[in-house]
Amino acid sequence: MFELFYREVSGSFYSWKGAVWIIAASLIFSTVAYLLLTDKELSLMDQGEMLFTFGEIVVAFGVIMSAASASSTISGEVESGTFESLLLTPLTHRQIAIQKMLSVLTVWIILFLVSIPYLVVIASGTNLSWSAIFYVGVYGTLLVTAVSSFSVAISAKLKSSKSSMMAVLMIVLVLIAPSVFFATSLAKTGFGNGLESINPFSHAVNSLDSVLVDNEQSLMQQVNHLWPVIIFSAACIILFLVYTRRFDMRGEKI
Amino acid sequence: MKLFSGIIMTLLFFSILCVMFTLDHSVFAATELPSYQVYDNAVKIDIMSQKQIEGVAGQIIKIDGVITNPTISESIQGIAYISIVDLDNNIPIDLEDWSAQKGIYVSSIAPGKSIPTQWSLRLVQAGSYQVSIIFLKENSTGTGNSDLTRPIASSSVFLKVDPKINLNPGNVLPVAFGTPAALIAIFGTIGYMRGKRSGVYR
Numbered sequence: 001m002f003e004l005f006y007r008e009v010s011g012s013f014y015s016w017k018g019a020v021w022i023i024a025a026s027l028i029f030s031t032v033a034y035l036l037l038t039d040k041e042l043s044l045m046d047q048g049e050m051l052f053t054f055g056e057i058v059v060a061f062g063v064i065m066s067a068a069s070a071s072s073t074i075s076g077e078v079e080s081g082t083f084e085s086l087l088l089t090p091l092t093h094r095q096i097a098i099q100k101m102l103s104v105l106t107v108w109i110i111l112f113l114v115s116i117p118y119l120v121v122i123a124s125g126t127n128l129s130w131s132a133i134f135y136v137g138v139y140g141t142l143l144v145t146a147v148s149s150f151s152v153a154i155s156a157k158l159k160s161s162k163s164s165m166m167a168v169l170m171i172v173l174v175l176i177a178p179s180v181f182f183a184t185s186l187a188k189t190g191f192g193n194g195l196e197s198i199n200p201f202s203h204a205v206n207s208l209d210s211v212l213v214d215n216e217q218s219l220m221q222q223v224n225h226l227w228p229v230i231i232f233s234a235a236c237i238i239l240f241l242v243y244t245r246r247f248d249m250r251g252e253k254i
Numbered sequence: 255m256k257l258f259s260g261i262i263m264t265l266l267f268f269s270i271l272c273v274m275f276t277l278d279h280s281v282f283a284a285t286e287l288p289s290y291q292v293y294d295n296a297v298k299i300d301i302m303s304q305k306q307i308e309g310v311a312g313q314i315i316k317i318d319g320v321i322t323n324p325t326i327s328e329s330i331q332g333i334a335y336i337s338i339v340d341l342d343n344n345i346p347i348d349l350e351d352w353s354a355q356k357g358i359y360v361s362s363i364a365p366g367k368s369i370p371t372q373w374s375l376r377l378v379q380a381g382s383y384q385v386s387i388i389f390l391k392e393n394s395t396g397t398g399n400s401d402l403t404r405p406i407a408s409s410s411v412f413l414k415v416d417p418k419i420n421l422n423p424g425n426v427l428p429v430a431f432g433t434p435a436a437l438i439a440i441f442g443t444i445g446y447m448r449g450k451r452s453g454v455y456r
Contacts, residue, residue, distance in 0.1 A: 019441035026437050030430040037426040043419045046312040046378065114433060121429045214354050214376075215314075 004089070004096060008103030013110075021069075021107065025061060026114050032057055033118045047126050052212040054122055055136045056205055058115045059143060060176055062108045063201070064169075066144045069107060070151035071168040072161040073100040074247070079161055087247070097152050097244035104148040105141075112137055131217040139204035139229060146200070146233040147172060149240035156244055179205040200232035297330060298322040299387050299408035302370075307411060309377045311418040317373045319387040319408055323363040330363050332391040336373045337407075341382040351378045360389075380417035384410045 012018035036042050036050045045053075074097065077083040086096060116133055123129040150171070155164040178195055179202045196202040207225035210216045219226075302318040309315055323330045335357030338347045349356050353375050363369055371387065387408040 013441065013444065016441070016445060019437075019445075023434055023437050023441065026434045030434055033426055034430040046376075046418075048312070114437065117429045117433055121426050213351065216354070 002099060004086075004091060005099040005102050008100060009106050012103065012107055021065065022110055022114060025065070025111055028061065029054075029058070029115055029118045033122060036122060046213070047123065048128060048213045048215065051119065051122050051126075051128055051132050052208055054115075054118060055132055055208045055212060056180070058112070058119075058136055059140045059204060059208075060180065062111055062140045062144050063147050063172060063176065065111065066104050066108055066148045067151050067168045067172045068165065070101065070104045070148040071155050071165040073097075073104070073152050074156040075159050075161040075164050076155075078159045083247075093247045094241065094244050097156065097240065101148050101152050101240065104152075105144060108140065108144040108148075112140055128212055128215075128217075131211050135208055135211050135222070138226075139207065142229045142233045143201065143204060146229075146236035149233075149236040153240045153243035156247055175199060175201040178202060198228075200229045203228045296323075296325060296328075297332075297389050297391055297406050298324050299334075299389055299406060301387065301408050301411055303411055305409070305411055306414075308414045308416070310416050311377050311380050313377050313418075315375050315377065315413075317375060317385055317387070317411060319371045319373075320368050321360065321363060321371060321387075321389055322368040323365055325365050327365055329365060330391055331361055332359075332389055334358050334360055334371055334387060334389045336375075337386050337388050338375075338413075339384045341384055343381075347383070352376055377413075377415045380415045383413040383415065385413055386410045 012021075032054060036045070036054065042050075074083070077086055087093075089096075091099070115136065119132045119136065120129050123132050147168075151164070151168045154167050155161070158164040158167065178192075178199055182192070196206070203225040207222045210225070211222065216222070298321070300320045300322070302320060303316065307315060317336065319334075321334060336349070336353060338349065338352060339345070340347050353373055355373065358371065360369060373387075375385070388405045389407075390405045
């Protein structure tokens, strides 16, 4: 039943090509954590702010990595000519897509597990360790599920890795850029606040800020940020299920 | 000579105008002063915390105050908020990161009664600060409209925030170097074992 999933996951970790993603991510995490905790200027930051910065990097990295990886799942098979043989297996079209999506999600879970020691060491001496792990895990998983769902759907629809990767990265950039680059300016205008209120990534970032910087750790205090992200993920999963019901090959239904 | 005397006359005329303008303002200010004092007496704000507080960046402190209505017949209402001035740079600071609760609306304080207020402040940045509680009294006109009167400030709390340098807490080096090394070792072992099984390594 999960043959394809196991094959995809082992392809990600048995080869150096697949594993290098995780090693590169851990090197980036190491550099950021080392700078935060050893650079004299950066060390003046409050530990909550350090954790928030690190949590933001983990979630953003997970989203970008899953978008890049998922956007070529179906189109990559079509381009390399292996998709027809995949369709000959007893799996339905939707099962193929679900297993491809789950393999992307597994890479995120490994990435999240790698980030835990860093979160613990940055939160050392505060009461924020568990909250940092929990909220980074929750928001990262929801956003990665959403992004990988629509990326697989776009990949199946466009059937070209180049086009689907460009489309997906553009959507991801639209989601991430307001919070990462213009957060302070946006909060000062009505338009910016409106944009923030409909952007799930902004909700995730603002919630991490509220938990780690303002110490509002209870789940009840984060419900207002949590439900837009859950709705976004649900909408992306519905889109995924609709577009992967049946793959359209060379203009003919298969 | 006529031109010279003309210039002198013009300068004299403008000098008189300037003096009149200045005098008008000082007279205006002098007549307004008693009415300000009347407003100031309508509300009393006492700071119950220490007048000098020392802390470290990142620490959370509490500022306690009591707002009293000293009148004998009139209830008061208004907005109480906290103000922080950076004494090193001579600028008021943006409370965004300092306090989640910036202001509170006091719906009513009965004559002769007081209400306690408390603000939690997170000491964000090292420096010297002056903290005060401000109360903006609201006068009901009875027509549904209201106008805000002159704000009343408490005495100040002087805050000295020392920097907190988080150099290497929990020893970051083992994690920063250990995690990538452990991952390389794990994936290397997996690759080697897989290669050995498939005959790549003998």
